Amino acid sequence: MDYERRPDRIYAESFRIIRDEADLSHLPDALHPLAIRLIHACGMVDVASDLRASDDCLDAGRAALAAGAPILCDAEMVARGIIGRALPPDCETLVTLNDGRTPALARDLGTTRSAAAVELWRDRLEGAVVVIGNAPTALFHLLEGLQQGWPRPAVLLAFPVGFVGAAESKQALHDMAPALNLPYATLLGRRGGSAMAAGAFNAISLDLRGDGT
Amino acid sequence: MDYERRPDRIYAESFRIIRDEADLSHLPDALHPLAIRLIHACGMVDVASDLRASDDCLDAGRAALAAGAPILCDAEMVARGIIGRALPPDCETLVTLNDGRTPALARDLGTTRSAAAVELWRDRLEGAVVVIGNAPTALFHLLEGLQQGWPRPAVLLAFPVGFVGAAESKQALHDMAPALNLPYATLLGRRGGSAMAAGAFNAISLDLRGDGT
Numbered sequence: 455m456d457y458e459r460r461p462d463r464i465y466a467e468s469f470r471i472i473r474d475e476a477d478l479s480h481l482p483d484a485l486h487p488l489a490i491r492l493i494h495a496c497g498m499v500d501v502a503s504d505l506r507a508s509d510d511c512l513d514a515g516r517a518a519l520a521a522g523a524p525i526l527c528d529a530e531m532v533a534r535g536i537i538g539r540a541l542p543p544d545c546e547t548l549v550t551l552n553d554g555r556t557p558a559l560a561r562d563l564g565t566t567r568s569a570a571a572v573e574l575w576r577d578r579l580e581g582a583v584v585v586i587g588n589a590p591t592a593l594f595h596l597l598e599g600l601q602q603g604w605p606r607p608a609v610l611l612a613f614p615v616g617f618v619g620a621a622e623s624k625q626a627l628h629d630m631a632p633a634l635n636l637p638y639a640t641l642l643g644r645r646g647g648s649a650m651a652a653g654a655f656n657a658i659s660l661d662l663r664g665d666g667t
Numbered sequence: 668m669d670y671e672r673r674p675d676r677i678y679a680e681s682f683r684i685i686r687d688e689a690d691l692s693h694l695p696d697a698l699h700p701l702a703i704r705l706i707h708a709c710g711m712v713d714v715a716s717d718l719r720a721s722d723d724c725l726d727a728g729r730a731a732l733a734a735g736a737p738i739l740c741d742a743e744m745v746a747r748g749i750i751g752r753a754l755p756p757d758c759e760t761l762v763t764l765n766d767g768r769t770p771a772l773a774r775d776l777g778t779t780r781s782a783a784a785v786e787l788w789r790d791r792l793e794g795a796v797v798v799i800g801n802a803p804t805a806l807f808h809l810l811e812g813l814q815q816g817w818p819r820p821a822v823l824l825a826f827p828v829g830f831v832g833a834a835e836s837k838q839a840l841h842d843m844a845p846a847l848n849l850p851y852a853t854l855l856g857r858r859g860g861s862a863m864a865a866g867a868f869n870a871i872s873l874d875l876r877g878d879g880t
Contacts, residue, residue, distance in 0.1 A: 455807055455810065455811055455839065457803070457804070457807050457832050457835060457836070458804075458831055458832060459777060459778040459779060459782065459804060460777075461773075461779045461780070464779070464804070464831045464832070467830070467831045468829055468830045468831050471830040471831070472830065494829065494830075495828075495860070496828065496858070496860065497828045497829050497830065497833060497856075497857030497858045497859065497860075498857070498858065529747075530747040531744050531747045531748050531861065531862065531865075534742075534743040534744045534747050535744050535861075564672060564673075565672040566672060566674045566677070567674070569672065590670070591670070591671075591672060591677070594668055594670050597668065598668055615708075615709065615710045615862070616681055616707065616710050617680070617681045617684040617685065617707075617710065618671055618677045618680045618681050618684070619670050619671060619677070620710060622670060623670070626668065643710075644710030644711070645709070645710050645711065646710065647708070647709065647710075647860070647862045648744065648748075648861070648862060649744065649828070649860045649861055649862065652744075
């Protein structure tokens with residue numbers, strides 16, 4: 455069968471098509487690597503129109519990783535999408551969803567396991583890189599905590615997906631981020647998911663301008 | 668903040684919205700659970716229009732799992748999206764992408780690591796459940812092998828995503844499946860990904876009609 459087998463050509467051609475087809479004119483240059491990674495993760499160039507982010511989100515994330523910040527993810531799928539070779543060796547990736555304390559905490563708080571898992575982030579949250587790619591309730595719970603004065607992460611990448619709470623939680627982040635003085639990136643609407651969340655993270659950790667994309 | 672925190676209500680409301688908004692009229696009833704899981708995984712009801720599948724794909728997958736078939740995934744993210752509690756305990760999930768032999772094999776074959784990893788499936792392929800959620804070259808390589816007489820899996824769930832080869836590999840599967848007598852499900856076009864692939868698998872392993880969805 456006739457198809458492209460060379461990894462470097464597949465990679466380069468993917469980003470060429472994205473640059474050719476995607477309209478990024480409404481975004482500042484600093485956010486183009488983020489938009490391109492999101493599009494690459496999902497195969498849809500029009501997600502760029504739903505992207506909302508602070509101009510400093512990639513720089514804030516890079517500075518945090520350079521300082522050895524932990525990476526807090528809401529789901530194992532998100533953590534698995536992170537390209538490990540691009541990370542400083544002292545950056546720990548943490549997923550507390552399957553922590554032994556989470557189910558009881560969820561019952562006590564009257565919420566989902568995903569939201570309860572966020573409670574277990576509190577003492578690691580200061581200066582962390584937070585990546586939410588699945589659960590709207592995890593994002594809502596974190597926003598409530600930040601409103602109550604929890605330590606502030608360096609950057610919040612928020613891409614929960616689905617039909618109940620996803621659009622609402624991401625809109626809430628977009629509305630609240632300026633008052634919280636929180637670098638962030640999110641995708642308005644129902645679309646999102648662990649691949650896009652990991653893609654956003656990889657836009658931070660990979661030097662995209664360095665590898666020609 | 669005012670949002671739904673009850674997991675069972677989130678779950679039920681999600682599937683209610685999907686049933687309300689999605690047009691599944693072009694699909695046989697046997698494929699509705701599959702379409703609903705795909706939509707649930709990505710937040711887009713219109714993916715149902717790109718779904719192509721053999722009517723027997725869920726039944727074929729269920730019979731294979733009941734017989735203890737291995738589950739072969741092209742990426743760790745796919746394997747992480749599989750709901751383990753729904754699996755028979757003797758079903759092994761296998762991802763060979765990070766096998767120590769894969770990089771050298773990729774160089775020898777002149778292809779991607781994802782395609783080379785598929786080579787390592789050969790002696791587990793007979794009657795297996797195959798789930799591809801990332802790499803078009805993995806799907807192409809498997810189709811080439813099947814054309815050459817490799818053992819036939821019980822079902823092939825193929826959801827590679829992206830701009831180079833994704834649409835082409837899935838169209839090739841759709842065109843070849845009848846001649847190969849291969850139960851399959853795929854999503855035409857560029858959309859796909861590990862969450863949809865895992866969602867399709869979970870439609871097989873969960874008794875969807877039993878839990879009200």
